[in-house]
Structures are given as structure tokens and as C-alpha cells.
Amino acid sequence: MRMQNERRPMSRRWFLGVSGAALLTAGCQDTEGKSESTGNTSGHRAVVPSGVLGANFNEDPSTMDFSMLEGLSAGWLRGFVPMPEIDKTPARQQAAIKTLLSAHDKGYGTVLSLKFPYNHRLMPAVDSADMDAELARVDKVLDAAMGKADILALANEPFIESLKKDHDDGTLNAFYEKVAQHVIAYRRKRFGERCRTRLYMGSLNHLDRPDWRTQATDRWMEFTRKTPEIEGVDTKVWQVIRQATEHPFPQRKWHDFLSMSPWFEDHKHFLRDQVQKFRDTGQLAVATYGVAQAPAMVKDFGPRKPPWLLNSLYSNLTVQEGEGGKPARSYGFFEDFRALQRAEDRRPVRTAETTT
Template sequence: MDTETRKNPLARRRVLALMGGAALIATGCTQGEQRPADKTSHDPEGRASADGPAEGPDGALGANFNEDPDSVTFGELRELSASWLRGFVPMPEVTADAAHQRAIAKLLDAHHQGYGTVLSLKFPYNHRPIPRPGSSAMDKELARVDRVLHAVLDTVDVLGIGNEPFIESLPEDRRSGAMNTFYETVAEHIIAYRKKHFPARCRTHLYMGALNHLDKPDERTAATDRWLSFTRRTPEIEGVDIHPHVAAPQRVRPYLDYILPRLRDGQKFLVTEFSLVQLWKLHLKDKIPARFASRYQLPPDTLVWQVIKEAIEHPFPEEKWRDFLAMSPWFENNKHFLRDQVGHFRDTGRLAVATYGVTQGAAMTENFGPDKQPWLLNSLYANRTVERADDGSPAHNYGFFDDFRALQRQQDRRGS
């Protein structure tokens, strides 16, 4: 397909979307809602019940910026028709005014612009022991948590307690139970804070953070069982998050088979990250398809990772990038992974929110080689491997962008 033929009809819409996003950013609030400590919460959409949080999301699909809020604009979100946005805050970055931390500020802006929001708290203890209850280190962490809660509670829709705790902790802390104890302490502190400051109701729903590698039997341990047991027996916790980054589509199902029977009736799950990045990595050292090599006059023994590296260093025309993916069976046969998995998640009737990565971040492209995790193949926009359009807008990534737009539903928009 000719690249310019596809882009030109979109140029005016892209410019308008980007201009609209810029205007809303200019007028949007960049601070958290400052509320007296004893104020009872409210829900401007009228969705709150008399004795609990506002009605929660049900099967929504949103966009995810992870730790890099500057990597996506509201104009790009509008072009995707996205209605939800997720990111995580590295807790060491939290200072006296948490509302100024970049991820939090982005989500507060998103809230005031009408987006549903999901914030995950990331505690990076993968290189040092996790704090023990009663220690000065735990006191410092809880003080940071309080700053975040002051900025976001009753504003963000979903708060994830932990990002990827089973990766962001030491093996010995997972084996000993210290990791579980830490996160249970944090969760109980958040519950108590919410009850004190919002005794009647609060729009923010609490979920325990994300479980990884549940498709591998040896990763289903006493620690993961305890994680879900705590989730199940704690009335204020509404479910658990999962991050299925897998090597085959069928390896997502074991996550659901593991968590759903362990949740109580009425609890739901988040999927704030999911992808086939492990599958993509398996093919980085493959030879490129002969048809692609012939069309673009490349040596037939060129490897997949070498083409990606070339696209990073010298972004391709959109047609060339599309051909590269469409002619590679490992990608072409899985180009509807996003569509299919969201369908499976929704079919359970237990999905709260799933979110998917928007852009190719800078870290994804640094020192790219055969052993690099190819996260950039997942993204909705091919903003670092494809030339930008004449209006400056990024190219749509093949397969995923169109499916993401098609999966958006009016019922998932806040206030609908």
C-alpha cells in the first residue's frame, strides 16, 4: 500500500486531534484536588454508592505509559479514541508535593480531561532488602505513600498496590515472606488512610499489584498463593493485577486459570500490561523473509534484529515497516493478539481494566541488539522506527493500532 495515499486523508484529523490535546493540556489542572483531611468524598458523575467506592470499570481497555508520561500526548490518545490511561510512580521519586511527580501529574491532568485513570505504586527493592514493619525504612515508605494518597485518593479511579512485586524484590525476600508482609502492611495502611479521610465513600478502587510469569508452574509459589489469599480475604481490596508478557498467545490463559478461582465472588482483575514480547524475542535472530529481502534489496542472510536496528537508526517509510511485519509470519500470524486477548479477558465477566503500551520509548531503542527485549514491536504507534507524517504525527503500528481503536466502547468513558 502506498504510504502517502494512506496518510494524506488522515492528516487533517491528526492535526486537529493534536491541537485539541494541546489545548486541553493548557487548560487542564496539573495539581491533585486539594481536599481537607476530613472531607467525605464525592462522585461528580453520580456513580458512588452510599457505602463504598464509585462504581468501578467493567471491561475497559486503556492506554499505558508505564514510567514515561512524556512519551505520549493527549492528542495521540484522542486519535486512539482512548478513554483510560495508566502509569506507575517509582516511589523513590515522590517528594513533599507528590502531585508534581511526572506520572502522577499526567494522570491528574488526564482525570480533569475526562479520562479514567489507573496508578500503580512501584517499590523497587530488587537490589536491596525490603523494609520490615516497624523499621525506619518502612516508616519512610509509608510517609511517601501518604504523600501520594493526599494527591490522588478520590481522584484516580484505580490504585494498584505494587507494580511488579515479584520482580521488584529479592528472591530471599520472596521466599521468606518478607515481600508479602511489606505489601500487606502497605495495603492495610492505605485502607486505613482511606477510611479516615473518606469515611463514607471514595471513588478510588484498590487492587493488589501485578503477578508475573504465572504461565510457568514453578512461578506459582507459596508467595503467589499468599498474595491472592490476602487479596481474597481483605474486603477493601477489589482484585488483583496481572502482567502476561508471554511467548505464545495460549500462555495467557494460565494466568486466568490461576487467579480467578482464588478471588472471591465479585472481585475483578486488572491487566495493566500484556504482550507477546517473549515471542518477538525468540525471532530476533531469524533471517528476514526472502520476499522482504528481495523487495528492499537486502542480503538474504540479514537477521530480524538488524532490520529493527536499522529502522531505529534511520526510520523507515511506513510502507517498508508494515511490509517487514506483514511478511514475517511470527508477527503476521499474531497481529490480532491485542484484539483476541481483550476479547478473552472481557468474556470472563471479571475484567476491570486492561491497558496497553502506546509508544516506542527511548529505553526500548537504546543499544538495540539480538539480546534486547523488543518491546518496541508491541506499541500502538511506531514513533521511533517509522518516519513521521508531514504534520509531525507518528505512524500507526501495524495491526495493533486499528484493533485498539475498534475495541473502544462508549460505555467505558467516565460519566457514561
């Protein structure tokens, strides 16, 4: 089976539309042993958001109430907190955070963005007292929202909310990288290896315009790609695959990546469907399918190389080994292949003699 590489960029700021079939844990567990409920009272299993269309109040939730969301049948809600407000109001009482915490308690999926308004003044250096003050504000937000918000975006619209000088000299990138590293460390310390709050870098605006595609946006995306705790940035499909060939992903991240490509998600049961069609003819003797990714599949992977490596039943070259050194299972095909195995085809195989 051959799968063509998708030519168009994934419509993905993995911030607003990260997707996946991997299950979330039942909640967060911090190092003190306190657990956080998922709010999943309906009995449905908690999944990674996929193709969600949510409601957005930006910074002012006073313009809406939950009856409006019920009228829309909306299940997700997003807002942002202007960080200077944290100096004036306790984080849990700040309007956007308070509303999203209430939405969480009602079972909504929630997205909280951090807005650092530096469009009228220079951003602080990462080793400055002003930077320390920003991180102190961040901690107050994290104390209130980490483990409750489903998605935390570490920026709102950073290139709009900053001065061009900070884009050009690297200050913007250094600032948000510092924020990201701080939040990652906080989440790891408080919640260990599992937390319901997923981290994203935020929105990059006007990327359709050449003058907005700069060294600063390149650095922004490169940092996101190389930081496994951050789950998103715009990127083309082949570029993500090449990253996985160079630095294999955790299995959940690889499955999330494949599932958020509508093309792959729509074809993940190709093996199951095609084998059934062959069997329905009554003429199929034996069909076989590739077991593992081979080095030739990943060598010099680029936009013109057929992505044969997506076909294999084990993602042994693009995904990190599992527990006990077991090779990683492919997304979709592995389980379908197992389900297609029939009792009469299993070992010991005894075929009848043929005439000579």
C-alpha cells in the same frame, strides 16, 4: 435452568480488568464534608470499569500527549510512580501523578500503580524506620491521588521488583500487606464508606511458569481474597464462588464478580429470553423458577459441583443481607423475573373451573 461451571481461569488480574454493573457513587465524600466530582461531564452514569482497553505510559508520560489519546479514542490512562521520586519532587508535581491528575480533570479514567524498586536491595522489615519512610511516601501520594484516581494498584510488578530472598522468607508479602493495610486505613479515615478510588494489589508475572508459582504468590492471592477492601487477584471462578459460600460477599462485590465473567454476563438475561420464547409459542401454561439458594447448593462447593446457586432469584447464601435484613437480589435474573410479571397474573388469582 442449568449453568455449567466455567473451566478456564478467569482472565483476570482484577487489577487491569475489574468489571461490574454496579454503579459507583457520585464521588468521594471525606470526613470533613468535601466532595470529589467524578469528572463525569457527559451525562453518562459512572460505572465500574469492565473490559477496558486503556493507554499506558508507565513512568514516562513525556512520550505522549492528550492529542495522541484523542487520536486513539482512548478513555483510560495508566502510569506508575517510582516511590523514591517522592523524596525529590512534591507528589502532585511528580510526572506520572501530575499527568494522571490532568487526565482525571479531562474526564479520563485513570490507573496509578505504586512502584517500590527493591530488585537491588533487601526490602525493609515492617517494624523498621525504613518501612515508616516508605509509608510516609505513600501518604504523600495518597494526599495527591486518593479520590481522583479511579484505580490505585498498591504494587507494580512486585515479584520482578524484589529479590528472591524476600520472596522466600515472607518479607515481600509482609511489606505489601503493610502497605495495603495502611492505604485501606487512610481511605477509610479520609473518605468514610464511599470513595471513587478502588484498590488492587498489582501484577503477578510469569504465573504460567511453575517456578514463579510459590508460597509467596499463594500468600499474595490469599491475602487479596480475604481483604474485602482489595478488589482483585487472579483466581478461578469456582474458587471465588466457594469463598462466597464460606464468607458471603457484599452485594456489590458479588455482582461485580458475576459481571466480569464474560460467560455469565452473556447469559444474565437467559430467563427473560427463554420465557419470551415460551410465551411466543402460545402453548405455555405455567413456568416456574427457583426463588432462593438452598444449603445443598453450597455444601462442599468445588470445581466439579454444578453451580446451581448462580440460578436463584435471591443470593441469600453467598451475599450478605441488605438493609433491614432483606435477602440479597441475584444479578440479572431478579430484575428480569420482576419485569416478566404481567398484571393479569398477579393476585388475586382467579382461574376458571375445568370440566370434570
